[in-house]
Amino acid sequence: MASPARTRGAQNRCEHYDSHVSHDFSRVFGDNQGDVHRCPNCAIARSIYAGAAAGVTRTQEEGGQR
Numbered sequence: 001m002a003s004p005a006r007t008r009g010a011q012n013r014c015e016h017y018d019s020h021v022s023h024d025f026s027r028v029f030g031d032n033q034g035d036v037h038r039c040p041n042c043a044i045a046r047s048i049y050a051g052a053a054a055g056v057t058r059t060q061e062e063g064g065q066r
Helices: 023-029 045-049
Strands: none
């Protein structure tokens, strides 16, 4: 059985920096629709692991970065 075709072309691009990201990066770090809001070109790894690529932002009081 063939895999379903993607319907959204922006899934392999960072919405903030407009750089290419791999399908696996968008699958792992992107939001539920596969959109990537931050990438390694515009965010540090710590913030990506904390959810920045999925559009999650944290304040310093919540343990986020400055």
